[in-house]
Amino acid sequence: METPDLATPLSDRLEEGLSRIAAVLRADDWSRAKAVQLNPTQYAILVHLQGRPSGLGIKDIAFQLGVSQPTTTDSVAALERKGLVVRHTDLADRRAVHVRLTADAETALQAARSVPGHAHEAVAALDRAGQEKLLLLLIAMIRQLQETGAIPIQRMCASCRHFRPFVHADAARPHHCTFVDASFGQQDLRIECREHEAAAPASRAATWDAFAKGIQTLQA
Ligand code: SF4
The missing domain is CATH 1.10.10.10 (Winged helix-like DNA-binding domain superfamily/Winged helix DNA-binding domain)
Known part of the structure; x- marks a missing residue:
């Protein structure tokens, strides 16, 4: 063994x-x-x-x-x-x-x-905190695949020109979507959003840095 x-x-x-x-x-x-x-x-x-x-x-x-x-x-x-x-x-x-x-x-x-x-049942069996962690890990992996060109840009918040990560003090709803002009929390981050509009590469990179930094601060 x-x-x-x-x-x-x-x-x-x-x-x-x-x-x-x-x-x-x-x-x-x-x-x-x-x-x-x-x-x-x-x-x-x-x-x-x-x-x-x-x-x-x-x-x-x-x-x-x-x-x-x-x-x-x-x-x-x-x-x-x-x-x-x-x-x-x-x-x-x-x-x-x-x-x-x-x-x-x-x-x-x-x-x-x-x-x-x-697969849906297995995800539903995770507790809320587990689902949220999994969502963040999936977003990070999908983003990595996008940036290396393995897959095209997906319609997720992390690559959207409307996404403003960690701009609100409210820990439960720190992000902002300028499309609907509303704040939202980690559990609402989208992987497939109909309203997604791809941000320019430089702005996408800056948004990701702000998002990743905010996540690190939360987990510290
Ligand atoms: S439009 Fe959709 S993908 Fe873009 S920030 Fe808003 S919720 Fe996220």
Whole structure:
């Protein structure tokens, strides 16, 4: 048996843990996709288009989901045949064709989400403090992946031009969102926000520094 002092490095064991959770998330997505007669890629496309009323181009969808453009094109064509997406000309750029959800897709997504997920249950079993810590760790990891170019900019507060971290003295609601002009707390930080507008790289870096500094002060 492997003794604790011969164990693999901590970062390797964390990666092992994340890989177990990723497997459960994939299985949960399979179950949800199957419940609405879709394959996982088609389901992922619907999820990704939700909250984007003007839709996205094929290239963007492929980039965001990390799948090839031909696979995305085939999946969008299948979704179109099922009446779950429509293609339309982007008003801002008449040469660009965007894909957006239909009302039937919103219904299908609602049905898929009613299928219980094991990962969701595991997160719900954590206490409030544990959930908040996990949220901060996830934000830090996603931000790192964004900054190294491994994934595109996600629609989370940490990369949003409306985010003002730790500008209020109220420890329960230290952050401010200029889009809704309201303060909010750590537990309300978004990873996927419809109103997100990406900040310029320099401002994103300054915002992250202020956010990370505030978190460090809280944890000291
Ligand atoms: S608009 Fe959304 S992402 Fe941006 S700061 Fe407000 S809540 Fe966060």
